[in-house]
Amino acid sequence: MVIETYNLTKKFNGKGGFENISLSVKEGEVFSFLGKNGAGKSTFIRTLLGILYPTSGGGLILKKPLGDVNVRKKIGYLPELFQYHNWLTGYELLFNHGLLYKMDKENIKKRIEEVLNIVGLKGHEHKKIKEYSKGMKQRIGLGCAILSDPKLLFLDEPTSALDPVGRKQVRDIIFKLKNEGKTIFLNTHLLSEVELVSDRVAILDKGIVKEVGTMRELMNSPILLSIGNLNENIINELKKFDPTLKKVGDKIEMYVNDDEVLPKIAQCVIKNEGLLYMMKRKENVLEELFIKTVGEGDER
Known part of the structure; x- marks a missing residue:
């Protein structure tokens, strides 16, 4: 060291x-x-x-x-x-x-x-x-x-x-x-x-x-998906990758450990008649972690 x-x-x-x-x-x-x-x-x-x-x-x-x-x-x-x-x-x-x-x-x-x-x-x-x-x-x-x-x-x-x-x-x-x-x-x-x-x-x-x-450890950012025709089959398939995923309207937020599974996620959506409009990493994750860690108060 x-x-x-x-x-x-x-x-x-x-x-x-x-x-x-x-x-x-x-x-x-x-x-x-x-x-x-x-x-x-x-x-x-x-x-x-x-x-x-x-x-x-x-x-x-x-x-x-x-x-x-x-x-x-x-x-x-x-x-x-x-x-x-x-x-x-x-x-x-x-x-x-x-x-x-x-x-x-x-x-x-x-x-x-x-x-x-x-x-x-x-x-x-x-x-x-x-x-x-x-x-x-x-x-x-x-x-x-x-x-x-x-x-x-x-x-x-x-x-x-x-x-x-x-x-x-x-x-x-x-x-x-x-x-x-x-x-x-x-x-x-x-x-x-x-x-x-x-x-x-x-x-x-x-x-x-x-x-x-x-x-990578500090910025384990979630994947954001925007899916048309979102249905239960798609959600159940995606839960195989992340059982704790969050659904808000037609959007999904989920964590994956390896980017190599992203094509499989897209395949699950399409196979179950979903329309994949967007798939990207969430931005400003370090900013969120920083604010969460040190707060938004005045400098000392």
């Missing part, structure tokens, strides 16, 4: 933060921490990084205790709402970050060329940061985070201030890094981002992990 925590807790004078989080993150996966603003997501990342000391519990990063100095060389971190020096060019910013990592100057130059291609800023590296758009600033921030070619990458709300185009650009970078075998820990409150990039998800509410699982 790349990340392991055991009842990890961080409180501020007994308030806020998070408590008793035990989870693990596998090598090469995108693991998303999903929660409202103020749920404790950023505090958790900063504790994993050793920026904050835990109140109790513990954990391992790359098989070393939290805060291990040598491990930090193998970690990249993009903070939420970061600010870089506007008077620097993109190249100067990356070069200075390489020096902070204590990289050899020739290696820094070589790596900058690679990073500029990864984040799509080749040709813009000699512009000053103040001339960058929000999306470009976010991508140069990602460039700083991956400059040392880390094994593990922490991204804290990397797309929250971006428009749809900027979000897609950042998502594409995340996919590219995942394909390189990087492990990515993503903090976000944007459900759409979680659905698109995540292998596994943890839902955090007021500092407590309420749900953990793969996207």
